[in-house]
Amino acid sequence: MVLFDRILLAVYSLFFTVVFILFSAVMLGWPVPLFLLKDIFYPGRPEIFWPLMVILILVGGRLFWSSLHKPRGRHVVLTESALGEIKVSLHAIEDLVEKVAAQINGVREVTSQLFAVPQGVGIRIKASVTPDVNVPAVSVEVQNLVKERVFEVTGLSVSNIRVTIESISAKKPRVE
Known part of the structure; x- marks a missing residue:
């Protein structure tokens, strides 16, 4: 759901919440x-009632369509040849980044997000680490290993990797 639809949904929900409270x-x-309520919803005042009803129906239709619409997956074109394009989804690259970062000793609970930069692709990594590691050293190791592995697997050169350590946790992840 795009930002416009989220704002529309918030306003639409707020309107109906206020009306139901009244x-x-x-x-x-x-x-x-x-x-x-009598002044706003009275059908004898068409200058208020009908425009409000049209707006509510249009917004409801837009939100309904938005809920059913499947967004196109974001992809990166790796190469083009006479036979066609080779693409990889951004989600696949994010999964790769998370798996590579999680293999580093002391790194726990990794999430990643790709973003565009003028020089190509950037990656935001959020992670938790154990208290027995050096945070700057582990962060640099994550940056280097992720950059190498993404280039090795996809051929994409990553120009910017931002590592944020969200927490320092002694807890080990549960095994299910």
């Missing part, structure tokens, strides 16, 4: 919201 207040016997 209806509930009227049903509980509080007469004040009744005058507000």
